[in-house]
Amino acid sequence: MTKRRVKDVAASVRARLQTNAKETNRPFQEVLQYFAMERFLYRLSQSPHAEKLVLKGGLMLMAWRAPSSRPTKDIDFLAKMPNDVDSVVQVVREICDQEVEPDGLVFDASSLEGRIIKEDADYEGVRVSFRATLQNARIHMQIDMGFGDVVVPSVVSMEYPTILDHEPPRLNAYSRETTVAEKFEAMVKLGQLNSRIRDFFDIWLLARQFDFDGQTLADAVQRTFANRGTVINVEPVALTPEFASDTAKQTQWTGFCRKSRIDFAPESLQEVCDAIALFIKPVAVAVQAEQPFDNHWQAPGPWRSATQ
Incomplete structure (x- = not known):
C-alpha cells in the first residue's frame, strides 16, 4: 500500500x-x-x-x-x-x-x-x-x-x-468471577493501606449489573486466595465503617469519580462498601467455613437460594 x-x-x-x-x-x-x-x-x-x-x-x-x-x-x-x-x-x-x-x-x-x-x-x-x-x-x-x-x-x-x-x-x-475474586483478595491483603479505589468501583459495578452463580464465585475466591497465599477474612478492614468513614479514603473516592467522570455511583464510599459487603461477605463466609454456596445473585441482588 x-x-x-x-x-x-x-x-x-x-x-x-x-x-x-x-x-x-x-x-x-x-x-x-x-x-x-x-x-x-x-x-x-x-x-x-x-x-x-x-x-x-x-x-x-x-x-x-x-x-x-x-x-x-x-x-x-x-x-x-x-x-x-x-x-x-x-x-x-x-x-x-x-x-x-x-x-x-x-x-x-x-x-x-x-x-x-x-x-x-x-x-x-x-x-x-x-x-x-x-x-x-x-x-x-x-x-x-x-x-x-x-x-x-x-x-x-x-x-x-x-x-x-x-x-x-x-x-x-x-471471567467476571476471577475479576471479583482478585479485587476482593487485594482488599483483604492491603487492609487500611489500600489505595486501589478503582477496585471498589469495579466490584460495586459488577454486582450492580451482572448475575453470578454463587458456587462459581465461591470457587474463584477460594482458589485465588489459596494461589496467592492469602487467608480469607469475612470482616476485612476495607469493608468496615472505620475505613469508609476515613476522610482520606472518602477524598480518594470523590477524586476517583470526578477524574473518571463517573456521575452514577454513590457519592458516599460507605454506601459503596455496604453494597460490596452485601455481595461478597456471604461468599467469604461459605469459603471460610468450607461449605457449599449454591445461592444465585440476580443483579443488583441480594443473594437468593436456588429454590427461591
Whole structure:
C-alpha cells in the first residue's frame, strides 16, 4: 500500500473518531486512546502470541459491554510466558510489528521501554510503555503483565467490541468471577493501606449489573486466595465503617469519580462498601467455613437460594 494511501486511511479514521467523540460526548483523546488499545488487541489476536496473553483489568468492563464503566488508559494481561523484562518486551515488539489491514495507527516499536512493577510485597509483573500515532496525534500506550494467577471457572474466548467498523479482536479473557475474586483478595491483603479505589468501583459495578452463580464465585475466591497465599477474612478492614468513614479514603473516592467522570455511583464510599459487603461477605463466609454456596445473585441482588 502506498504512503499516500496509508495517510488517507489515517485521516479518514481520525475524522470518524472525532465524529464518534462528539456523538458519545467523550473527549477525543479518550476515544483515540480506546481505539489504539482496541487495535493493539487486534494485532495480538492476529499474532502467534494470542494464546499467551489473557485480557483482564479495566478494559474488561468495556468487553462485557457494561452499560456504564470507568475510563482506563492501559491494557492488563495475565501472561503465560517467561516473566523477565526482555522476553515481555520482545513479545510486545512483535505484536506492534504484526501486519494487519491498515487502520491508520502506527505502533512505534523503537520506543518500547520495559520495567518490573511491584505494586505490593508479594506480586510483581512487567510494564511496557511505548508510543503510537494516528496522523500527528500521539498516544501513550502502557501494557501491564502479571503472572501465575488462576482463572475460574476458565479462560473465556471473547470478541472485543470495536469503536468503528474494523475487524474485531478475538482473544482470551478473564471471567467476571476471577475479576471479583482478585479485587476482593487485594482488599483483604492491603487492609487500611489500600489505595486501589478503582477496585471498589469495579466490584460495586459488577454486582450492580451482572448475575453470578454463587458456587462459581465461591470457587474463584477460594482458589485465588489459596494461589496467592492469602487467608480469607469475612470482616476485612476495607469493608468496615472505620475505613469508609476515613476522610482520606472518602477524598480518594470523590477524586476517583470526578477524574473518571463517573456521575452514577454513590457519592458516599460507605454506601459503596455496604453494597460490596452485601455481595461478597456471604461468599467469604461459605469459603471460610468450607461449605457449599449454591445461592444465585440476580443483579443488583441480594443473594437468593436456588429454590427461591
